[in-house]
Amino acid sequence: MRCEPHLKCTLKCALDISCFEMNVYIELLKNSPIGVDELAEILDKDKSTVYKALQNLLEKGYVTRDCRILRGGGYKYLYKPVPFGEFKKKVLKNIEEWLSQLTKYLEELEEMSRTKLLEVLESEKV
Structure with missing residues (x-):
């Protein structure tokens, strides 16, 4: 079943998020869990722009993030929709x-x- 194109706008308004944040959310549905770097590459946007959108989605409770420890040291956050x-x-x-x-x-x-x-x-x- 295919949704009507206006469903995206309706959800964006219902969620009180920007068009870009809606696009980020859609990519999370397709590619989760995923990190900021990979998401920025898919969306062809700067990492800081993607990070801000993810932070807003996280604050509103639409996504979650998990911390993964990297083998070489450090950590990476992976995001996914609730x-x-x-x-x-x-x-x-x-x-x-x-x-x-x-x-x-x-x-x-x-x-x-x-x-x-x-x-x-x-x-x-x-």
Whole structure:
């Protein structure tokens, strides 16, 4: 079964992540566990850019990282997406919070006059 192209955008919004972070997440689904170096090469991006995206995904709880000790000394972090059940819970929670906020805004807008509504909408940065 193939997902519609807009599913990626819907998930990106539900997860509150950037387009690039969504691309990183998709690569993790395909190639995990994986390190920053390998991921940067696949995505053709600088390691620091990939690392920042991974840090955000890690902080939001969408990925995990494991530390691997290297034979020659040192260590390397390998990243992978959280199990799908956890991912699904986070997406649903974000959607519920978003819907609650949107409902609140709509109720507030309903009480405004047309003129005031236009002022509010035009002042919002989109």
